[in-house]
Amino acid sequence: MKEDEFRLFAKKEGYTAPEFRTQPPNAFFDQHAHKDDLIEFVQDGEFIVETDKNRKSFKAGELCIVEAGLVHTDSVGRDGAKYLMAWRAAQTPKA
16 A cells, blocks of 8 residues: 555544554554544555554555554554554444
8 A cells, every 4th residue: 555545544434544653663652542534655664553462563655544443552563653544433333
């Protein structure tokens, strides 16, 4: 995925305008959950999301989707991370 594709996807799916963020090498965010859906587009480095059942690493050009309410930890690879992130109100599951 490229940045323009991410921005188009975010807009089409009802997310806020993407914000640019950076994290230092080896940053760690304790277990938490978000009240809203979150998407992140990694531009450089590595971002890791871990739940009690899964660990997924996201690198440059990859899209990370974290649904509202998912309990997880986040960590950053040894080179840090640069990414775009966007939010939207939690979606009601479809019947």
